[in-house]
Amino acid sequence: MTAMRSIFEVARRDFLQRARNKVFLISTVVIVLVLLGGGLLIASGVGDQPTVDIGHVGTPPAVLPAVLDAVADYFDLDYELHEFESREAAEAALVEGDIAVAIDGRTVVWEQETSSLTNALVTTALQELERQDTIEALGLSSDEATQLLSPAPPAVETLEEPDPERAVRQGAAYAGTVILFMWILVFGQFVLLGVLEEKSNRVAEVVLSRVRPIELLAGKVIGIGLLGLAQLLVFATTALVLVSMIDLADLPNLSEVGLTVILGVVGWFVLGYAFYAVLYAAAGSLVSRQEDVQGVGWIPMIGLLPAYFLATIPAVQNPDLPIVKIGSMLPALAPLIMPARYAAGDTALWEVGVAILVTMASTYLVILFAARVYRGGILQTGRAKLRDAYRGASV
Amino acid sequence: MLTIRSLSKRYGEVVALDDASFEVRLGRIVGFLGPNGAGKTTAMRCILGLANPDAGEISWKGYPVEHHHRLRFGYMPEERGLYPKMRVREQLTYFGVLSGMSRPEAEQAADHWLGTLGLSDRAGARLDELSHGNQQRVQLATALVHDPELLVLDEPFSGLDPLGIEAMSALLVEQSQRGVAILFSSHQLDLVEDICEDVVIIDHGKVVLDGEVDRLRAETDKIRLEVAVDGEAWTPGFDGLVEIGTNHRHASFLANRDVRIEEILGKAATEGNVTSLSYGPPHLSDLFREAVGR
Numbered sequence: 295m296t297a298m299r300s301i302f303e304v305a306r307r308d309f310l311q312r313a314r315n316k317v318f319l320i321s322t323v324v325i326v327l328v329l330l331g332g333g334l335l336i337a338s339g340v341g342d343q344p345t346v347d348i349g350h351v352g353t354p355p356a357v358l359p360a361v362l363d364a365v366a367d368y369f370d371l372d373y374e375l376h377e378f379e380s381r382e383a384a385e386a387a388l389v390e391g392d393i394a395v396a397i398d399g400r401t402v403v404w405e406q407e408t409s410s411l412t413n414a415l416v417t418t419a420l421q422e423l424e425r426q427d428t429i430e431a432l433g434l435s436s437d438e439a440t441q442l443l444s445p446a447p448p449a450v451e452t453l454e455e456p457d458p459e460r461a462v463r464q465g466a467a468y469a470g471t472v473i474l475f476m477w478i479l480v481f482g483q484f485v486l487l488g489v490l491e492e493k494s495n496r497v498a499e500v501v502l503s504r505v506r507p508i509e510l511l512a513g514k515v516i517g518i519g520l521l522g523l524a525q526l527l528v529f530a531t532t533a534l535v536l537v538s539m540i541d542l543a544d545l546p547n548l549s550e551v552g553l554t555v556i557l558g559v560v561g562w563f564v565l566g567y568a569f570y571a572v573l574y575a576a577a578g579s580l581v582s583r584q585e586d587v588q589g590v591g592w593i594p595m596i597g598l599l600p601a602y603f604l605a606t607i608p609a610v611q612n613p614d615l616p617i618v619k620i621g622s623m624l625p626a627l628a629p630l631i632m633p634a635r636y637a638a639g640d641t642a643l644w645e646v647g648v649a650i651l652v653t654m655a656s657t658y659l660v661i662l663f664a665a666r667v668y669r670g671g672i673l674q675t676g677r678a679k680l681r682d683a684y685r686g687a688s689v
Numbered sequence: 690m691l692t693i694r695s696l697s698k699r700y701g702e703v704v705a706l707d708d709a710s711f712e713v714r715l716g717r718i719v720g721f722l723g724p725n726g727a728g729k730t731t732a733m734r735c736i737l738g739l740a741n742p743d744a745g746e747i748s749w750k751g752y753p754v755e756h757h758h759r760l761r762f763g764y765m766p767e768e769r770g771l772y773p774k775m776r777v778r779e780q781l782t783y784f785g786v787l788s789g790m791s792r793p794e795a796e797q798a799a800d801h802w803l804g805t806l807g808l809s810d811r812a813g814a815r816l817d818e819l820s821h822g823n824q825q826r827v828q829l830a831t832a833l834v835h836d837p838e839l840l841v842l843d844e845p846f847s848g849l850d851p852l853g854i855e856a857m858s859a860l861l862v863e864q865s866q867r868g869v870a871i872l873f874s875s876h877q878l879d880l881v882e883d884i885c886e887d888v889v890i891i892d893h894g895k896v897v898l899d900g901e902v903d904r905l906r907a908e909t910d911k912i913r914l915e916v917a918v919d920g921e922a923w924t925p926g927f928d929g930l931v932e933i934g935t936n937h938r939h940a941s942f943l944a945n946r947d948v949r950i951e952e953i954l955g956k957a958a959t960e961g962n963v964t965s966l967s968y969g970p971p972h973l974s975d976l977f978r979e980a981v982g983r
Contacts, residue, residue: 303786311775496770500831503737503764504787506756673739688700689740 300505304513333536345372349384349396361422467637470555471605481522482574489578507669515571530556558633566629569657570594576664579671580678597626605634613639623649625656696745705731707894713870720881721874723891729874760789763837778812788835802830842873882973890980898980906970913971914942919961
């Protein structure tokens with residue numbers, strides 16, 4: 295039995311046992327459906343401007359449609375103008391709900407409540423009519439009127455190039471960080487509980503009479519990690535499909551930004567999970583009862599929580615802060631901070647390379663430490679002290 | 690042959706094994722006896738590589754035991770343990786595969802043992818859906834699924850009903866006849882006497898007695914004596930007779946081999962009708978008591 299085969303078989307069992315779990319399957323399907331449903335809702339809503347039905351008592355003045363057009367364009371609304379012969383007919387249509395608002399001369403007629411956007415539309419349009427009347431009464435030439443009404447805008451100078459994608463990138467980086475954190479946390483805890491399960495129901499002895507502790511540890515971390523990766527890829531694919539469907543005129547690069555963030559999340563999940571999952575395994579090997587989990591579950595949190603807080607707020611909003619730059623290349627912190635920083639701002643590729651190398655090197659050291667604790671802890675009955683487990687006092 | 694030589698192991702201040710040496714030969718069933726805490730489980734865990742001895746050697750067929758040898762060992766720990774949510778057949782297959790079998794081989798072996806142990810109809814059930822007795826059977830099947838050459842069973846009879854004990858005994862005998870070396874621990878000495886050819890008795894981590902049961906019984910300088918007068922237990926009151934138990938039928942003693950039975954019989958006859966008098970080699974339980982000194 296080669297070590298590779300042992301690891302493969304352990305990973306296979308851990309993957310399949312959890313993948314076939316009903317709760318896991320159902321929650322995965324539900325999340326995909328919620329993502330799809332929400333996305334489709336957004337996609338169908340984008341580009342459709344609300345249409346406002348406006349009534350007018352009598353024939354509207356010739357200039358009204360032109361003025362309404364200009365104002366509706368400003369408010370990003372569509373409107374339709376309906377003509378009524380009498381005030382009564384317009385009021386009846388208002389009550390019926392056929393129109394939202396009626397214009398009678400210079401009066402705005404509502405049924406009851408006013409919609410602020412529609413109100414702004416009609417009020418601004420009527421004020422514009424009023425203004426044109428005044429200009430006419432004053433006998434101003436059209437040039438004079440234009441000068442009076444539309445003074446030249448001030449010159450604008452910006453010191454930095456505006457980044458129209460900035461908000462999108464920040465939002466995506468934030469969402470990506472939250473997902474990355476959750477996935478490392480949830481699947482790390484799966485590892486902890488998996489180790490605890492084997493220890494508490496004593497199957498560990500039966501397994502370890504056949505495979506070496508390092509093989510059981512590696513198989514478990516890999517099997518559960520692949521499950522996390524698979525679920526992440528399912529959600530990522532769903533998200534990518536959605537992003538490609540949502541076509542926002544203002545955000546032409548949404549797909550590109552989405553892809554960057556998703557690739558970052560998937561790649562850093564692999565690196566970050568590897569680092570934290572072995573710590574969770576070591577923590578799980580120290581306890582043998584469910585009640586004691588809290589007593590050791592905080593160990594990986596020492597790194598995970600600061601990484602999360604630094605990644606979600608400073609790194610996303612201000613990727614150039616020194617603390618963010620340094621944190622993004624430190625062990626334990628890099629897996630969350632670097633992808634957030636990369637997605638939110640400009641990061642040199644060499645910095646990403648350093649972060650990856652630092653994470654891989656630190657993971658190797660963590661494995662050396664955690665595997666030793668695990669070997670000492672998994673075979674010790676009851677709650678084991680970290681130091682005793684590391685020394686292998688019970689084996 | 691499994692050879693344990695000068696095995697020592699301490700846990701802090703506690704001496705679990707102290708220069709312990711013994712053997713388990715192919716095709717032999719060795720009863721591993723000792724009071725609680727004597728070091729039986731520690732010795733077994735050392736054989737399976739679950740504990741590292743501080744000193745001493747464990748060899749299999751003349752070679753120091755390594756990982757690949759252990760894949761040919763079957764182990765049933767004292768604290769039973771399997772995956773509660775995993776299906777029985779999958780579980781057996783998994784352990785077969787971990788022992789180096791191909792998946793089809795392991796599936797075939799799983800089916801074979803489920804059939805042999807009368808669990809074929811529960812193959813697709815989760816372990817925690819099985820009765821306690823059936824879970825014990827699956828645990829045993831786990832130790833046997835990969836056709837091991839050495840079986841190490843920690844208290845295999847504990848928790849079994851008389852039928853279960855009978856079936857387990859028959860299975861161990863059958864395995865030993867196939868050439869499997871078997872080491873099992875037990876507190877049920879009469880059972881050990883019935884099925885074991887060899888015993889190893891350990892106390893405070895030291896092997897205090899080991900060898901073939903029949904030879905040990907024959908070689909001892911003690912005999913076991915049971916006397917009843919008028920249908921009741923009777924105590925002769927001779928020097929050198931150690932009372933080892935009295936029940937409503939007779940009193941039992943250990944005596945030196947040179948004790949004069951005629952004298953005891955003569956004295957008993959003066960007290961009433963001697964309704965029963967038997968003597969012979971001591972039982973395993975007598976040897977055990979002598980060896981551990983209590």
